Every structure is written in structure tokens, then in C-alpha cells.
Amino acid sequence: MTTPFTDCFFDLDGTLTDSAPGILNGVQLALAHFGLRPPRENLTFFIGPPLLESFAVYFPREPEKARTALCIYREYYRERGMLENSVYDGISDLLAALTAAGVRAHLATAKPEPFARTIVEHFGLLPYLAVLAGAELDGPRHDKTDVLRYALGLAALPPGARPLMIGDRHHDVEGAHAVGLPCAGVLYGYGSREELTGAGADYVCDSVEALRCLLLPA
Structure with a gap:
């Protein structure tokens, strides 16, 4: 053929x-570390693009916070989130x-x-x-x-x-x-x-x- x-x-x-369940669970955990709890349905833009760029939307002038959020996310994703999929x-x-x-x-x-x-x-x-x-x-x-x-x-x-x-x-x-x-x-x-x-x-x-x-x- x-x-x-x-x-x-x-x-x-x-x-x-x-992969949405694991990604969004990790994003919510990372943002909650900084007291941020946006509605889950507002976080789908995290799926696909580089995550550091997406976290920067919440911390546009605080790159260290964006990097910390990424580290928290990755720890969760490595341990649980990647297989919530x-x-x-x-x-x-x-x-x-x-x-x-x-x-x-x-x-x-x-x-x-x-x-x-x-x-x-x-x-x-x-x-x-x-x-x-x-x-x-x-x-x-x-x-x-x-x-x-x-x-x-x-x-x-x-x-x-x-x-x-x-x-x-x-x-x-x-x-x-x-x-x-x-x-x-x-x-x-x-x-x-x-x-x-x-x-x-x-x-x-x-x-x-x-x-x-x-x-x-x-």
C-alpha cells in the first residue's frame, strides 16, 4: 500500500x-505553594507549551518563583503525575x-x-x-x-x-x-x-x- x-x-x-489529569494536578500543587488556587479549567494552557513559560504567566516579574513552581511540579510529576495518564x-x-x-x-x-x-x-x-x-x-x-x-x-x-x-x-x-x-x-x-x-x-x-x-x- x-x-x-x-x-x-x-x-x-x-x-x-x-495527560491532563497528572499535569493539572501538578500545576495546582505548585501554584498552591504560593497561595494561588485558580480554577482547574483555567489551567489547560499548561498542557503542551514549555512549563516554565506557562508558570511565568503567574509570576511575570518573579522568575525565581516560576522556577520554584516548576521544581515542585516536576517532583510531583516524577513521583505520581506522569502516570495519571x-x-x-x-x-x-x-x-x-x-x-x-x-x-x-x-x-x-x-x-x-x-x-x-x-x-x-x-x-x-x-x-x-x-x-x-x-x-x-x-x-x-x-x-x-x-x-x-x-x-x-x-x-x-x-x-x-x-x-x-x-x-x-x-x-x-x-x-x-x-x-x-x-x-x-x-x-x-x-x-x-x-x-x-x-x-x-x-x-x-x-x-x-x-x-x-x-x-x-x-
């Missing part, structure tokens, strides 16, 4: 897994089908790479991934553009490759376009259609099944 794409670079949070229905089957069709699947996430590896190992997704690329815990590689450049280097795409980025937030679209990749936005994650189309998503899929139809047309 001829497939439209040879390589698929997947975001993690909101694309492969529903679940794989979206149909994702494991999609990754298996891509492998069977000869399409390479890669992970490209702004989540710190050690956390990302633990998650995909725990949920049995690692065998389907040719490349696992994440952010550094404390280093310059932290946003989606940097992670995708790193992932492309690891993937070493051959001439004639037809790659695609797949994610649920505008950062995925913008990062993909910054490195010359088209991007499919998915609506079953945490971003809206307006967010994804506004960022210039090349495709928009409203379900895992719609994504499968894009990647593996009949």
Missing part, C-alpha cells in the same frame, strides 16, 4: 495520550498499523525526554517509535521547534521522504512549519479548531479515526 507520508512525528500530550482509544492500533505499512513513527514532544520515555514505555508505545525526541530538563532544547530539529537529526530522513508532524496545539503547527514540515492538527486533544487553523495547520482531524484515514487511506 502506498502511503502519503513516510515518517510521522507525533506530539505526546493531547495527541498520543490524555491514558492512551487515547485507537492510538496503539494506529501505531501498529503504521509500522505494518512501513511508515516510521517518531515522538517529538516538549515534555522532558526522561518523562516522555517513562510514559511511552509504561503504556507499551515505545516499540512503535523509531525516534524518541523530547526537551532537555535543564538545557537549551525546550520548545517544539528545537525538539523537531533534534528529532529530524535523529531520524536522518532519506531523500524523497514525506514527513508529517501531528499535534494538538498551535506550538506543534508553528514548530513544524519552522523546520519545513507540514502539520496535521488533532481536535481530540487540548487545542481548538480555531487555534489550529489560525496557526496554519495543513490538515485538521477531529478524531483518531480521521487521523488514521489521513495517514493510511484505503
